[in-house]
Amino acid sequence: METTSAEPKPISKATRSRDKTILRFPVGLLGFENLKKFSLVGRPQEEPFLWLEVQDESGIAFLVVPPDRVTVGYQPNLTAADVEFLDLKDPREALLFCIVTLRGNGRPTVNLKGPIVINARTRIGKQVVPNNASEYSTQYSLPVTA
Numbered sequence: 001m002e003t004t005s006a007e008p009k010p011i012s013k014a015t016r017s018r019d020k021t022i023l024r025f026p027v028g029l030l031g032f033e034n035l036k037k038f039s040l041v042g043r044p045q046e047e048p049f050l051w052l053e054v055q056d057e058s059g060i061a062f063l064v065v066p067p068d069r070v071t072v073g074y075q076p077n078l079t080a081a082d083v084e085f086l087d088l089k090d091p092r093e094a095l096l097f098c099i100v101t102l103r104g105n106g107r108p109t110v111n112l113k114g115p116i117v118i119n120a121r122t123r124i125g126k127q128v129v130p131n132n133a134s135e136y137s138t139q140y141s142l143p144v145t146a
Helices: 079-086
Strands: 003-005 037-042 050-054 061-065 077-079 093-104 108-110 116-119 125-127
Touching: 050 093, 077 079, 079 116, 079 125
Parallel strands: none
Antiparallel strands: 003 077, 037 050, 050 061, 061 093, 093 108, 093 116, 116 125
């Protein structure tokens, strides 16, 4: 099966702003398959974190972070089916984000096993399980600073 390695890519200034460009997730997110329309919202005081806000239901948002801001050498190998689904013509089109979980014990973690991949050209997104998911954690610890 052919795969491609998605390289983390810096987020454009437009994406970091309050740009309300709609991102479409035809199959939703894992566990939230009914949610299909999102936008990325960034607030300067919360960088490098962004909010993946649901557009078709108010009040639901997921805290996400570009993986290159929390770990080094992250390269999920996307399946050929995911590359085709996302219509990725070039790995540089792939914007990568990972969902952050804020745990009750004050220990935030990032899911590196199930990254969100967005085609920057088409604005189609999908949460994927890469071929090399076994190399990554669903609970990668983030350092907590006071």
